[in-house]
Amino acid sequence: MALLEVQDLNTRFKTDDGVVQAVSGVSFDLERGKTLGVVGESGSGKSVTFLTVMGLLDPRHAEMTGSVRFDNQEILGLNTSQLRPIRGERIGMIFQDPMTSLNPVKKIGWQLEEAVLIHNDVPRSEARRRAIEVLEEVEIPKADTRIDDYAHQFSGGMRQRVMIAMALINQPELLIADEPTTALDVTTQAQILRLMEKLQNEHGMAIVMITHDLGVVAELADDVIVMYGGRIVESAQVDDLFAKPEMPYTWGLLGSLPRVDVDVERLEQIPGQPPSLLRPPKGCAFNPRCAYTFDRCREELPELRPAEGKSDHEFRCHLEEADRARIWTEKQAAMAASAESAA
Amino acid sequence: MSQFLIRRTFWAFFLFLAASIITYVLFFVIPSDPAALAAGKASTPEIVAHIRMELHLNLPIYQQYWLFVWNLVRHGSFGYSFVNGVPVRTYLAQEIPVTASVVFGGVVLYLAIAIPTGVISALRPRSIMDRTGMVFVLFGISAPSVWVGVMLYYLVGFRLGWTPINGYCGILPTHAAGTCGGLWPWADHLILPWITLAIGSAALYTRLIRANVMETMSEDYVRTARAKGASSSRVLIQHVLRNSMLQVVTILGMDLGLLLGGVLFIEFVFGLPGLGQQLLQANGRFDLPVIVGITMFACLSVIVFNFLVDVLYAWLDPRIRLA
Numbered sequence: 001m002a003l004l005e006v007q008d009l010n011t012r013f014k015t016d017d018g019v020v021q022a023v024s025g026v027s028f029d030l031e032r033g034k035t036l037g038v039v040g041e042s043g044s045g046k047s048v049t050f051l052t053v054m055g056l057l058d059p060r061h062a063e064m065t066g067s068v069r070f071d072n073q074e075i076l077g078l079n080t081s082q083l084r085p086i087r088g089e090r091i092g093m094i095f096q097d098p099m100t101s102l103n104p105v106k107k108i109g110w111q112l113e114e115a116v117l118i119h120n121d122v123p124r125s126e127a128r129r130r131a132i133e134v135l136e137e138v139e140i141p142k143a144d145t146r147i148d149d150y151a152h153q154f155s156g157g158m159r160q161r162v163m164i165a166m167a168l169i170n171q172p173e174l175l176i177a178d179e180p181t182t183a184l185d186v187t188t189q190a191q192i193l194r195l196m197e198k199l200q201n202e203h204g205m206a207i208v209m210i211t212h213d214l215g216v217v218a219e220l221a222d223d224v225i226v227m228y229g230g231r232i233v234e235s236a237q238v239d240d241l242f243a244k245p246e247m248p249y250t251w252g253l254l255g256s257l258p259r260v261d262v263d264v265e266r267l268e269q270i271p272g273q274p275p276s277l278l279r280p281p282k283g284c285a286f287n288p289r290c291a292y293t294f295d296r297c298r299e300e301l302p303e304l305r306p307a308e309g310k311s312d313h314e315f316r317c318h319l320e321e322a323d324r325a326r327i328w329t330e331k332q333a334a335m336a337a338s339a340e341s342a343a
Numbered sequence: 344m345s346q347f348l349i350r351r352t353f354w355a356f357f358l359f360l361a362a363s364i365i366t367y368v369l370f371f372v373i374p375s376d377p378a379a380l381a382a383g384k385a386s387t388p389e390i391v392a393h394i395r396m397e398l399h400l401n402l403p404i405y406q407q408y409w410l411f412v413w414n415l416v417r418h419g420s421f422g423y424s425f426v427n428g429v430p431v432r433t434y435l436a437q438e439i440p441v442t443a444s445v446v447f448g449g450v451v452l453y454l455a456i457a458i459p460t461g462v463i464s465a466l467r468p469r470s471i472m473d474r475t476g477m478v479f480v481l482f483g484i485s486a487p488s489v490w491v492g493v494m495l496y497y498l499v500g501f502r503l504g505w506t507p508i509n510g511y512c513g514i515l516p517t518h519a520a521g522t523c524g525g526l527w528p529w530a531d532h533l534i535l536p537w538i539t540l541a542i543g544s545a546a547l548y549t550r551l552i553r554a555n556v557m558e559t560m561s562e563d564y565v566r567t568a569r570a571k572g573a574s575s576s577r578v579l580i581q582h583v584l585r586n587s588m589l590q591v592v593t594i595l596g597m598d599l600g601l602l603l604g605g606v607l608f609i610e611f612v613f614g615l616p617g618l619g620q621q622l623l624q625a626n627g628r629f630d631l632p633v634i635v636g637i638t639m640f641a642c643l644s645v646i647v648f649n650f651l652v653d654v655l656y657a658w659l660d661p662r663i664r665l666a
Binding site for chain 2: 054056080081083084085086087088089092093095097100101102103104105106107114115118119150152163166167
């Protein structure tokens with residue numbers, strides 16, 4: 001039994017301009033202790049998917065259907081008080097911008113203690129002891145004095161550590177990290193990722209890593225979901241995805257990944273803009289930007305189908321197996337060639 | 344903090360000086376003869392000249408100003424009324440409680456209306472409560488308080504006779520003949536002035552609070568609090584309210600300081616002997632010491648409330664340091 005099972009999740013926002021279909025028919029499972037990477041551009045629906053899972057969208061604006069089962073309990077559509085024993089206790093969440101995600105007028109100690117006191121009937125002194133403990137665990141120096149500081153007295157990386165500490169203070173079974181390193185500089189990014197890896201090894205929690213950075217996925221994830229236009233367009237084990245991606249959007253993502261061992265003139269980029277979710281293109285959402293589009297792509301949405309010989313590697317594309325294999329081989333050869341010519 | 348206090352005191356001193364000098368200069372720019380007015384109609388030029396000397400009006404303006412400053416510093420005295428020789432301090436002692444009663448009662452009333460209405464409107468935008476609140480706001484902002492005051496005076500006070508329509512009663516009980524006092528008579532005399540003051544401000548503050556609470560509700564740290572499992576009431580009380588009150592506190596501080604200088608119109612309609620009325624009368628009589636005294640008090644209240652706002656601000660938001 002998987003820890004988190006999402007079935008046919010749909011999220012729509014009613015706006016003055018019409019209905020925005022932010023998430024369409026998303027399904028996936030996450031086992032205990034595993035890491036799921038969720039990759040996509042801004043506006044691909046990856047954050048909204050997990051805000052829906054956490055019940056953090058306002059039901060007055062968002063219409064949510066489908067099923068979210070956490071530890072075999074349906075949690076989609078529960079209200080704040082029904083979610084209380086789960087949010088912050090069994091599922092922790094950290095957000096993209098550590099600069100704005102902490103309350104500026106409360107000491108960080110108070111905010112950490114609050115997370116303990118909401119879920120546990122313990123005295124404040126005990127909550128404080130745990131807060132210091134968890135701050136030490138996320139490697140904040142002089143945790144016992146810094147606990148009385150405010151968020152603005154910390155650097156960005158330190159604040160994200162505080163956020164991680166706050167999400168982990170009740171030892172959750174699942175940690176949802178929504179672009180935890182996007183707002184940080186590169187060295188800090190690496191430190192935070194290493195910290196999350198260490199904490200996962202110690203606590204054995206499952207992690208959802210939402211990111212637009214395939215490098216992060218390669219480093220941490222067991223499985224990957226690639227999202228585009230509110231849909232899953234490819235999902236696979238991480239090694240399989242990097243070894244043989246099956247659809248043009250994923251090719252584009254991999255091509256735009258900088259590599260130190262390959263010195264290219266210019267990184268490949270995916271032309272065009274992400275699709276409007278208010279008026280999505282007919283057929284495959286990626287067809288206006290795809291170099292291999294043919295008539296069928298403009299008419300018919302490709303279903304998720306398994307790759308040759310791999311039942312757990314699924315993708316959406318109308319291209320035949322032989323064509324996809326040929327194009328991917330050519331792309332790899334081209335990348336290798338440009339590396340050689342540069343060398 | 345001590346550095347902050349020192350600088351503030353210095354500024355207050357400077358502000359006093361500037362305000363009093365401007366009052367003096369403006370007074371002497373206007374052609375008038377307070378001595379002749381004080382002497383009355385049936386007086387001889389000799390009497391007027393004598394009075395002019397007694398009031399020091401024969402001295403050059405800078406010497407008169409120096410005398411004022413000297414008396415204030417040396418004796419803590421604002422001087423005596425040109426018209427009847429009553430110490431300005433006596434006037435202030437009588438009138439400040441009247442104006443302060445109107446102002447503080449009105450402020451408490453409008454905050455008591457605006458905070459709940461604003462917060463509920465923000466939490467349930469487009470609900471019945473929000474829409475009703477916004478209709479009330481539209482009315483409050485559109486209706487000039489001049490009109491509201493006169494209407495209340497006429498309908499509630501005069502026609503229905505529910506409240507007294509004129510005069511003031513002290514809050515402390517009194518048994519002296521010809522006076523009234525006590526908590527109930529005090530409130531009874533002030534309820535219409537309070538409502539008049541509150542209607543316009545309650546509307547403005549409701550809008551302000553609604554906007555600020557809505558903005559704070561969409562902050563990332565509020566989402567963090569909800570992700571922690573905090574209940575809706577905890578999110579509101581611990582995370583939203585304090586952050587959304589910063590701007591309200593600023594404007595409240597400025598309003599209080601300004602209002603305490605006299606709520607002229609309300610005092611006038613409801614016959615309250617407050618600072619505003621006195622200032623008006625003193626102006627008509629060219630009674631310089633009284634004008635300066637009231638100006639100084641208004642100045643002081645602006646300074647004091649600005650100071651309180653700064654201290655409160657630093658307490659509300661630790662990112663702000665007093666220095």
